[in-house]
Amino acid sequence: MSERELRERMAEHGRSIYDRGLTAGSSGNLSVRLPDGMLVTPTNSCLGRLDPDEISRLDSVGNLLSGKPPSKEAFLHLAYYKARAKETAVVHLHSTWSVAVSCLADLDPKNVIPPITAYFVMRVGKLPLVPYFPPGDEQLADAVADAAKSSRGALLANHGPVIGAATLDQAVYAIEELEETAKLFLMLRGLPTRFLTEEQQEPLLK
Template sequence: MNAADALIQAGRALVEAGLSPGSSGNVSIRTGDRVLMSGTGTRLGALEPTDLAELSLDGTHVGGARPSKEVSLHLALYAKNPTHTAVVHVHSPSAVALSCLEPWSEHSAVPPLTPYALMRVGQVPLLDFVPPGDPAMGELITGSRHPFRAALLANHGAVVSGEDAPTAVDSTIELEEACRIALMTLGAPRRLIAADQVAAITQRWNMPWTDDAHQ
């Protein structure tokens, strides 16, 4: 499958999962020194090849549709995770809602409530609010001292990277579920997964997690 087809398929999968209402959200795929990205104002569930923008890794628009204003967000996550080739940004309901609350900890807005989020996402820091499209959003990602493949953008939504497009989509779906469970248990006495088990799971699945004792 070529990059355009993979990106179109990823967009449809996100909409089918209920994570991209209206024309919100964007997705990209990196191939070598080029990034293919959904164009501005497009609906992820109805993408066509003419809706895709081609960019260089410095953000220069080299062809196709007009790119989303969130270019810096995508490029920063590729820079943070050089082996990843796909980035998803969504305004999914639970992720947005949790991004409007104070984070569970300095290194993760999402508490360790289920093993599945630990296996597929790891820690999810909450990044400070900046207006959508502001290049400062990318600087928050590259400047963070914590490793991560997913983050919540304060009062905005989520961004996730993956080794390929299906992985990034699956991780985004898992993150939305983790945010939903965090919201459902808010204010109740939670039973968190023990720190030693969190470390064992994230190490086994090669997911980022900062030791609570060494934040």
């Protein structure tokens, strides 16, 4: 895709995410990797009303080249890309069910949500928990980069999910799958539940 097409696709996905209540107000951010930097949603912007021309264009170290000032979490996206060379898009939301899971006290930090469905395993896989950092704290970048070494997604404690993929479409589908699985996880808590076995997961992870 051309840069123009990527900008329009970001606005299209942002509007869809917002209209379906997956993030609210000016929360959440999207980015797409470019050969010499990235496009990222501007700070204090509503995903439901993104102007493609105002999307921030940054160089490879985070300097603003054009558009509005970037999201204060742009550093998180840059750190993710450095850790995962094959991913070209990142989505970070404050989606309700995933945030709810991120606030629970008894989570496995290496894999927050068990393998409930095949599509969760295929699109997300293992989901580590990143410790809590205040919004904008650049220590979060190192923590996300560390988590990204072993997984394409992570859940930020008391904050929300971040996930990347080879394309923006795939990253959005993955975070949507994560949100639905987080909902299932909370619905099933306390009930006898049959999770996928390691043998069942193996072909899905491939």
